[in-house]
Amino acid sequence: MSVVVRNIRRTDSAVAEGYAGIGVATVHEAQGRKGLLASYMRPIYRPCHIVGTAVTCEMAPGDNWMLHVAVEQCKKGDILVAAPTSPCQDGYFGELIATQLQTRGVLGLILEAGCRDVSELTKMQFPVWSKAVFSQGTVKETVGNVNIPIVCAGQLINPGDLIVADDDGVVVVRRKEAADVLRMSREREDKEAKSRQRYLKGELSLDVNNMRAKLAERGLNWLDNPPED
């Protein structure tokens, strides 16, 4: 049975807004190095940086029908996350669906397939992270699912999870963990800001993080004289 689940529970919008300015690498580290989508998910233009709540869409290969269905379930602050049930790089998405999404306040699209109209999407400033840029047309024959848990680019995405996407890629945060991860991300940012100041003055992470003793213990040696030529 194919379903469209309406009225999903979303990550609290105040929490989502709190992530403004926090990047993918920071969030990924703060939540214990998990949730990162595969590296082949690249933004169609740069720079770009969005944070929002996931509406999920599972599609047949070469068939973008469910994207049209998913649009209706999206609202302001959402990010649409879509994946085919078998690997496909066809051009599922272009300017016309983007116009519908942007009109509804949707922030962007995470698409494990191909994207087209990238020139127009860049002008519209509607960001897409995709597996390929490819115009290959799709059909509208087979139904799929909206707002069920899906696997996209190697990660499980639940409807309502928080998505952070920037020039580095895409990371997912579980809805119930989003507030905690926000707090830890900010702590990490503060800590990194302090380290950065010391590094700008010429200090080394070797010293700032007390690595020398542990390195020696693991067997590292420093040699002063390279061999003769």
Next chain:
Amino acid sequence: MSVVVRNIRRTDSAVAEGYAGIGVATVHEAQGRKGLLASYMRPIYRPCHIVGTAVTCEMAPGDNWMLHVAVEQCKKGDILVAAPTSPCQDGYFGELIATQLQTRGVLGLILEAGCRDVSELTKMQFPVWSKAVFSQGTVKETVGNVNIPIVCAGQLINPGDLIVADDDGVVVVRRKEAADVLRMSREREDKEAKSRQRYLKGELSLDVNNMRAKLAERGLNWLDNPPED
């Protein structure tokens, strides 16, 4: 026998000029979703958009000699389309051949191999769609063919066919179909412009294109209550 065919029949220049401003995705759809080159053919800079007539060049792997030969067969409004006889990403093409082509009024290059001097080519605004950016040098030892039908990035390209290339990729239109495809592309653009206006006002493609009944008939269900956590 290796040949260079001179005086090929080209797509009518008035028809080619009519394609100005029409993108790859539109043309591909308008002609029935055919003719699209593989997604690994990417432009070396963006934005870029050209339309012209194909001069074809078949080369030995790692050998760019025939590109030099092909230059002479190119004239104003042409696009050179080149492919090796076995997969190769060596740097067949750079600034010096580009200078010759641009001086003759050639609009760009479609190259199923590697391209180099991309910084200079960007400054010159001579666009190349290639499989890789790679400087690896080539030799000049083996002859090939110019202006015979070739397979480039998965598509058959005949000399004189119309080529459309933009940020989305590359599509080929048969010479004899180019006028018809132009008309259908314009019709498609008009139709899309109308849809876009409706989408900007908040209408959905689900309604504009009457999809709801067909979706239900294929088994799609809408559920209001997500399961409890």
Next chain:
Amino acid sequence: MSVVVRNIRRTDSAVAEGYAGIGVATVHEAQGRKGLLASYMRPIYRPCHIVGTAVTCEMAPGDNWMLHVAVEQCKKGDILVAAPTSPCQDGYFGELIATQLQTRGVLGLILEAGCRDVSELTKMQFPVWSKAVFSQGTVKETVGNVNIPIVCAGQLINPGDLIVADDDGVVVVRRKEAADVLRMSREREDKEAKSRQRYLKGELSLDVNNMRAKLAERGLNWLDNPPED
């Protein structure tokens, strides 16, 4: 045994500075088409162009500890070249190590792995050539080596070798050959500048380089009449 070799012999800085403005393709050709790193090594932003002396770093897969160690061995005019001992695209490098390197006058990083914080690195103008953009975090558990000969992206890199990197990719020049290759690169540039002037006037490389006789000898034929449709 894991080692850090200090006080390596570097390519003479006057020689290195002489390469300013000379691109990867030219250097690669001038030294006999050798030394080019694999085409998957791409810059995180463009345009970019650096020339400097290699400090090498061999790391465990998924472990960026040795990058922290390598920083201390780098000085003004150096380029850090780092590779894992088995294929890995994890995000070994980001803004914090870049800050340390840039503060020391290091010009950039060649990394056969993943890079993160690419937005920040672009703002800092610290160029990185990497195999992927990927945030996946790494650990600090296993020691490796600094300033031993390493293989990076298919090429042997010795500490102190000269590295040239630009929009086209990365090439290595042996320390002892750097002065000779500089001279040959300049000669090549001069020769190309002359050819470019002739091409801008409409001359062809077919004639400038006397190719026609050799082409005919190898079996190339020119045909005037394409077959009928």
Next chain:
Amino acid sequence: MSVVVRNIRRTDSAVAEGYAGIGVATVHEAQGRKGLLASYMRPIYRPCHIVGTAVTCEMAPGDNWMLHVAVEQCKKGDILVAAPTSPCQDGYFGELIATQLQTRGVLGLILEAGCRDVSELTKMQFPVWSKAVFSQGTVKETVGNVNIPIVCAGQLINPGDLIVADDDGVVVVRRKEAADVLRMSREREDKEAKSRQRYLKGELSLDVNNMRAKLAERGLNWLDNPPED
């Protein structure tokens, strides 16, 4: 927090045994074309065919420590399913862990990474489906998780789910759906056996499945005369 969950609920063993002789393609179709792992998961030898219950293992990249931990949670009739948290093809698994597993009655391993000792594993007849054959050694430094839900080769795998693996690849069946899918798989096999008998007599699926009218309706035409040469 890293965890090892003991005493997982497994698919009923009588149900699992019922799948004997039923292949991956049949199961995948019978459950509605879902659950298939990515095509890069290939068996190290052929023919091979196993059905069993999943014990899951999430590992750090380049670190096989958790495989040793997972062995203890496996029992007769299980299949170990293991994946790293970022892409890695290192050689996580060889003869020694296989010996432990086989001694416990474990049927095989699904490994989204590299496998080594394939010659010995073939002699032992311990089948492995892996992403690569690669000897690259791993470390034992970082803990992960056993028997939590994991994503392996693009599919969500829960502990206790049913795994079917053969020469065609690997498919997962949810524990609670395994009995139903078994029934539907058998129905499909019966239906296919009947079709096969008809095909062996020269009948065509075009007729057996009444496709001709629908094909014509969708626009297919039969032409008798090919164009002249």
Next chain:
Amino acid sequence: MSVVVRNIRRTDSAVAEGYAGIGVATVHEAQGRKGLLASYMRPIYRPCHIVGTAVTCEMAPGDNWMLHVAVEQCKKGDILVAAPTSPCQDGYFGELIATQLQTRGVLGLILEAGCRDVSELTKMQFPVWSKAVFSQGTVKETVGNVNIPIVCAGQLINPGDLIVADDDGVVVVRRKEAADVLRMSREREDKEAKSRQRYLKGELSLDVNNMRAKLAERGLNWLDNPPED
């Protein structure tokens, strides 16, 4: 318009039978190093070796409907050659269509997509050269074309062309050139048999083919003393 062309002209069967025992590499070389399909087309079992006439089939991505249509156009001595219109590795083909084809005397399948039931196909000894082994199911919604020229794995295939496929891969020979290529293949085989006899006695191709002078002329030097360690 989608078409099925009946009654195609095929390579003469006596010529096709003459190729028995002649391998892909020989035919490819004999016809001037052309016609070789991409290296990702691999046989599902080895050894295998077939020669026959092409029936071509163009399919939608993820849709194997046209394979069923194509079966009817195949007869004894044919090889079915099928490719989707955009890249797809779904499992288009398995035991049931194979049974229909084998019953009609078809020799094998060349499929630029995924193949399933490879265990059963091996038992049946029905060889398939495919891009992947993958069970992913397909739909039957979109019509395509049978017996038009198609591009498969980088090569243009015309209906009726001769196909040679073995453990090394697949090569296509134009129908009108098949008799000439057969003659040249046999000459090549005779020549190679003579060389093989000389090599078995210890002679070198350097001498048998008089390469030494040309090598020296191109700049090769023999050095007797390796550098000291």
Next chain:
Amino acid sequence: MSVVVRNIRRTDSAVAEGYAGIGVATVHEAQGRKGLLASYMRPIYRPCHIVGTAVTCEMAPGDNWMLHVAVEQCKKGDILVAAPTSPCQDGYFGELIATQLQTRGVLGLILEAGCRDVSELTKMQFPVWSKAVFSQGTVKETVGNVNIPIVCAGQLINPGDLIVADDDGVVVVRRKEAADVLRMSREREDKEAKSRQRYLKGELSLDVNNMRAKLAERGLNWLDNPPED
């Protein structure tokens, strides 16, 4: 300058013979997890296992001329190791050069390119580890080098180094380290044989290698009750 170095120093033949029966994984681990060639180097048939001394060959892309030159430098107990100067999967090697090599007592070929005639090579039992099976013909136009240090599949190979190749892949051992690595490989084999005996009796590596305390210290927890469904 292109050179052929004669009379290279080889790893002692008694040492090389001592490696008989020791596999790639063992040698790789015994020498500290280094020297392993990339995982895309796969044997053309299995099982296979050879140990010998490297003769190295650097070739132009698409040009196998230097293989013919290298044959003469090979003698009994050698393994030829060959790589092109830019990535290429053309079919550099087949039955005729294999006949010459086998007649001289050469044990096999490591080839970072394509191999053809794999059916004949299997019958001859001449093993090849290659990047691809591909018949694409090569030319004989450009000279390269024999018996200089080369990079093959990511590893530096010196002439005379020891090569071990089996079903798992290929590893290189430095000539001067070969005796030590042999001793360590044997020690490793002895240790593994003892572990295997314990595992066959049902003991676990967790206990045999005392991992439990370290696992707990790194934060691993065992939970007895899975969450309810």
